[in-house]
Amino acid sequence: MRNTLTIAGKELQGYFVQPVAYVVLTVFLLLGGWFFFSLLQHFAEMVQMYQMMGGGQQAEQLNLNTQVIGAVLHNLSIVLVILMPALTMRVFAEEKRTGTYELLLTAPIRTGEIVAGKFIAAAIFTLIMIALAWIFPLILMLFGNPEVGVMFAGYLALTLLALTFVAVGLFTSSVTQNQIIAAISSFGILILLYVISWPQTGGDTIKGILKYLSLPDHFSTMVRGVIDTSDIVFFLSAILLALFLTQRAVESARWR
Amino acid sequence: MIEVKDLTKSYGSFVAVKGISFRAESGQILGFLGPNGAGKTTTMRIITGFMPASSGTVVINGLDIFTNSLEARRSIGYLPETPPLYSDMRVVSYLNFVAKLRGVGRSQVESATDHVLKTCGLTEMAHRICGQLSKGYRQRVGLAQALIHDPPVLVLDEPTIGLDPRQIHEIRELIRSLATKRTIVLSTHILPEVSQICDRVVIINDGAIALEEQLSELPTGTSLEEVFLSAIAKEGDLPGAGAEETLEEVGAGRSQA
Numbered sequence: 026m027r028n029t030l031t032i033a034g035k036e037l038q039g040y041f042v043q044p045v046a047y048v049v050l051t052v053f054l055l056l057g058g059w060f061f062f063s064l065l066q067h068f069a070e071m072v073q074m075y076q077m078m079g080g081g082q083q084a085e086q087l088n089l090n091t092q093v094i095g096a097v098l099h100n101l102s103i104v105l106v107i108l109m110p111a112l113t114m115r116v117f118a119e120e121k122r123t124g125t126y127e128l129l130l131t132a133p134i135r136t137g138e139i140v141a142g143k144f145i146a147a148a149i150f151t152l153i154m155i156a157l158a159w160i161f162p163l164i165l166m167l168f169g170n171p172e173v174g175v176m177f178a179g180y181l182a183l184t185l186l187a188l189t190f191v192a193v194g195l196f197t198s199s200v201t202q203n204q205i206i207a208a209i210s211s212f213g214i215l216i217l218l219y220v221i222s223w224p225q226t227g228g229d230t231i232k233g234i235l236k237y238l239s240l241p242d243h244f245s246t247m248v249r250g251v252i253d254t255s256d257i258v259f260f261l262s263a264i265l266l267a268l269f270l271t272q273r274a275v276e277s278a279r280w281r
Numbered sequence: 282m283i284e285v286k287d288l289t290k291s292y293g294s295f296v297a298v299k300g301i302s303f304r305a306e307s308g309q310i311l312g313f314l315g316p317n318g319a320g321k322t323t324t325m326r327i328i329t330g331f332m333p334a335s336s337g338t339v340v341i342n343g344l345d346i347f348t349n350s351l352e353a354r355r356s357i358g359y360l361p362e363t364p365p366l367y368s369d370m371r372v373v374s375y376l377n378f379v380a381k382l383r384g385v386g387r388s389q390v391e392s393a394t395d396h397v398l399k400t401c402g403l404t405e406m407a408h409r410i411c412g413q414l415s416k417g418y419r420q421r422v423g424l425a426q427a428l429i430h431d432p433p434v435l436v437l438d439e440p441t442i443g444l445d446p447r448q449i450h451e452i453r454e455l456i457r458s459l460a461t462k463r464t465i466v467l468s469t470h471i472l473p474e475v476s477q478i479c480d481r482v483v484i485i486n487d488g489a490i491a492l493e494e495q496l497s498e499l500p501t502g503t504s505l506e507e508v509f510l511s512a513i514a515k516e517g518d519l520p521g522a523g524a525e526e527t528l529e530e531v532g533a534g535r536s537q538a
Contacts, residue, residue: 028381028382031381031382042369127326127331127361128426133352134382281334
């Protein structure tokens with residue numbers, strides 16, 4: 026545990042002295058702000074339009090959560106598919122290239138502790154990123170009356186999704202010493218998990234499996250405000266599986 | 282104590298290390314010599330547990346590096362071929378990090394760092410960023426991280442490379458003083474370095490041991506250079522080509538020393 030925290034502490038400091046992390050953070054918040062601004066403006070126009078046409082009932086059916094926050098979260102989830110691989114690509118690949126991997130692997134620590142430490146650091150950075158994106162719901166709460174529970178579920182979904190991306194990114198970084206290869210392959214895996222339920226052929230079993238593996242299916246249920254244990258279990262098991270594979274990949278350096 | 286027995290390492294069909302065996306006792310400095318690509322770095326990486334051997338064993342103070350890796354790694358200080366520095370960290374926080382990683386107790390981390398900063402002549406560089414250090418200072422930080430947990434076994438891959446003559450002298454003195462209660466294995470290209478600081482020499486060529494001898498037992502009147510050249514010529518398939526390459530290295534070694 027102590028070793029894990031030592032590595033996590035060092036890694037986390039690393040994020041704050043690195044331009045890549047700041048670029049990821051800035052792009053994430055800038056795009057989020059842009060989505061929020063344009064979706065909110067669109068929402069306001071719709072409300073006005075319905076009211077002018079005398080459709081008071083229809084105007085009341087417009088929902089701030091689904092039409093603004095839900096949509097922002099969906100857009101941000103796509104942005105994260107691109108940003109998270111950039112954040113995690115260096116984690117192992119750079120150590121291999123610069124030779125510090127030799128320091129880590131010859132130190133009296135377990136490979137599991139290395140992987141856990143690096144994941145914790147990346148996870149904390151991700152949490153900070155998503156915490157800063159709470160600015161959008163806060164603005165709505167200041168000027169309107171959105172449902173806090175639904176927004177909470179949505180942000181929880183975005184957090185679990187981002188942590189899954191982090192774990193996948195750590196895995197691809199652990200199998201190569203080239204950062205570009207790490208980023209592109211994790212990008213590929215994430216996109217695949219986004220579109221995996223597209224094929225509509227095959228039996229019900231296959232369709233069911235593909236639907237279960239599909240990230241947006243689990244994500245959108247939660248964004249609608251439904252916190253289903255099975256979705257949370259799905260994300261947690263995806264994270265654990267990716268971390269397990271990472272640990273195996275690091276450990277494989279020791280296999281005869 | 283380091284005990285290497287029948288160590289073999291192959292990468293696919295290429296055999297880098299071919300069944301080498303040697304011992305280094307406590308209080309002894311063992312010089313590991315050989316032409317480029319002889320398998321020195323590979324052997325050191327196996328001794329320190331970075332990579333496994335294809336066959337054979339390495340025992341560090343009674344602990345097998347493969348089966349009892351975690352315990353065995355505790356007693357090793359290792360300076361790899363390239364000093365393993367994080368280029369965006371400051372020297373002092375880097376050394377603190379390595380100290381914690383190598384199991385130095387929380388309360389002793391700072392004093393351990395201070396101590397190695399002093400012994401490696403880095404006190405003035407303590408707050409510099411590792412990535413901005415010159416080669417010589419990077420090498421010294423590399424040595425400092427190997428010493429930080431006061432290990433009984435030291436494995437140094439070309440410790441004096443990139444240093445200026447004064448630094449080389451200092452580092453040699455330092456290694457000599459460390460040897461009294463430790464086992465030290467160091468690799469080098471510089472032959473005079475071996476005659477100056479080592480007690481025992483192992484020459485490897487083409488993955489196999491060409492000579493293993495106590496320095497004091499080498500025939501009097503012959504220089505280490507002659508011993509080295511004849512040892513690797515015996516093993517080489519093409520003595521002419523081998524000697525040529527070796528002479529170049531010896532020349533380079535001389536100008537560095």
